[in-house]
Amino acid sequence: MKLGAKLVFAVSVVAVAVIGLWWLERSTRPPETSKVLSVLRSDSKNIGAPGAYVSDLTSVNEVPSGKKMGGQEEMQAAAKTVLISAADILAESGDDFVTIAKKLSAIVTDPKQPIEEREEALAHTLNLSAGSEAEVLIPLVKNPQLPDELTATILDEMHNRPLGFQADLYLAAFQVHKSAEIQAKIRNHLAFLTEGKDLGADPEAWRAAIEVSRKNWAE
Numbered sequence: 001m002k003l004g005a006k007l008v009f010a011v012s013v014v015a016v017a018v019i020g021l022w023w024l025e026r027s028t029r030p031p032e033t034s035k036v037l038s039v040l041r042s043d044s045k046n047i048g049a050p051g052a053y054v055s056d057l058t059s060v061n062e063v064p065s066g067k068k069m070g071g072q073e074e075m076q077a078a079a080k081t082v083l084i085s086a087a088d089i090l091a092e093s094g095d096d097f098v099t100i101a102k103k104l105s106a107i108v109t110d111p112k113q114p115i116e117e118r119e120e121a122l123a124h125t126l127n128l129s130a131g132s133e134a135e136v137l138i139p140l141v142k143n144p145q146l147p148d149e150l151t152a153t154i155l156d157e158m159h160n161r162p163l164g165f166q167a168d169l170y171l172a173a174f175q176v177h178k179s180a181e182i183q184a185k186i187r188n189h190l191a192f193l194t195e196g197k198d199l200g201a202d203p204e205a206w207r208a209a210i211e212v213s214r215k216n217w218a219e
Contacts, residue, residue, distance in 0.1 A: 083112060083113055083117075084107070085107070085117060086104055086107055086117060086120045086121040086124055089104055089107070089121075090124065097128040097129075097132070098128070098129075098132045098136060100124075100128055101124075101125045101128040101129045101132070101136045102136060104121040104122075104125040104128070105121075105125055105136065105139070105140045105143075107121035108121045108125060108146065109140065109145040110145070115149075118150060119150070119153075122150055122153060122154070125137075126154070126157050133158075133161055133162075133165045134168065137154060137158075138168060138169055140154065141154055141155075141172050141173040141176065141177070142172050142175075143176075144176055146177070148177060148179050148181065151182055152181070152182065152185060154173075155169075155170065155173065155182075155185055155189070158170075159189075163193060164214060164217055166193060167193050167213075167214065170186050170189055170190055171206060171207060173186055174186045174190070174203055175203055183201070187206075190206050190209070193210065193213060194209040194210060194212070194213045195213065196209055
């Protein structure tokens with residue numbers, strides 16, 4: 001065979017092999033890969049443009065029905081953790097002192113609030129409750145969410161309020177707050193109010209003694 005014929009034959013063999021490999025690769029390519037390549041080719045003119053491939057990336061990040069994407073969960077969790085502060089309530093206009101004090105009481109008894117915020121809200125509540133102690137402070141000490149340290153603050157701050165109110169407040173706290181420290185504080189003050197001895201853990205005994213002393217306070 002002549003040299004020229006050999007070259008033509010060799011080129012033909014190579015061409016057939018290349019065409020065969022191309023056909024084999026195309027026929028065995030997964031449909032998903034072909035689809036991605038076609039999308040990339042059709043959108044290649046948009047490379048670098050704002051919003052390019054947004055729809056495709058969104059579909060990649062889809063999650064099963066009933067579940068939320070991580071970013072959405074974080075945003076919602078952050079929204080839930082936004083808590084109203086004492087300053088927010090004090091900045092509101094149009095409310096009377098009792099209404100403001102009751103709103104502040106909600107912060108005082110909210111365990112999700114930082115203790116510093118609860119202490120600040122309590123300080124304002126005590127100031128604004130003057131003259132309306134029974135309406136504001138007795139419901140506050142009856143709330144089991146009120147921690148002992150804030151309960152103690154209220155009890156200590158009541159010593160310059162009317163004696164009848166002091167007795168009612170201490171009896172209300174006596175029923176709810178059962179720690180040894182708070183119970184001892186309450187019993188000591190009730191004994192002072194009744195000018196008697198410690199009557200122990202029986203609230204009815206204390207109540208009876210208070211009613212006797214109350215008659216003297218009214219005189």
